[in-house]
Amino acid sequence: MSAPTPPFLVDVMCGTLATYLRFCGYDAAYALDRGLEADDALLAAARAEDRRLLTRDADLAADAGDRGFLLTAREPTAQLEELATAGLDLTLADQPSRCGVCNGELVRVPADADVPEYSRDPAETTVWRCRACGQHFWKGSHWQRVQETLSGL
Numbered sequence: 001m002s003a004p005t006p007p008f009l010v011d012v013m014c015g016t017l018a019t020y021l022r023f024c025g026y027d028a029a030y031a032l033d034r035g036l037e038a039d040d041a042l043l044a045a046a047r048a049e050d051r052r053l054l055t056r057d058a059d060l061a062a063d064a065g066d067r068g069f070l071l072t073a074r075e076p077t078a079q080l081e082e083l084a085t086a087g088l089d090l091t092l093a094d095q096p097s098r099c100g101v102c103n104g105e106l107v108r109v110p111a112d113a114d115v116p117e118y119s120r121d122p123a124e125t126t127v128w129r130c131r132a133c134g135q136h137f138w139k140g141s142h143w144q145r146v147q148e149t150l151s152g153l
């Protein structure tokens with residue numbers, strides 16, 4: 001199988017993988033976020049949006065043809081290894097560009113912006129906001145855990 005190229009559509013049961021791909025800056029739509037569970041709905045969405053379908057379902061991967069990529073591992077870290085072995089660059093992005101929650105685009109929050117209670121102060125820490133869901137992000141402990149996982153591949 002050739003190296004899968006973004007953007008991706010990640011099948012149900014592989015939501016953690018979708019989150020990791022977003023941390024690497026990839027456009028990775030998750031089937032459940034889109035309400036896509038039936039095979040034909042997944043295939044139609046992948047075609048319509050020109051996405052590579054990452055799935056653990058061998059029949060679905062076969063139906064997707066060149067557009068499909070079959071994952072055999074169950075654990076997200078092992079799935080990441082499969083993608084890395086196939087040639088996908090899984091380096092943590094310097095600047096986060098995709099929302100880990102919803103795959104929306106992130107924008108830098110100005111230092112003087114109002115932020116939600118849970119957010120770090122953008123005057124002290126670089127903070128990003130998702131254009132789609134409004135979630136705020138910064139490079140905290142979660143970022144470090146993702147970095148450790150990716151650097152261990």
Ligand SMILES: [Zn+2]
Binds near residue numbers: 099
């Ligand atoms: Zn979001």
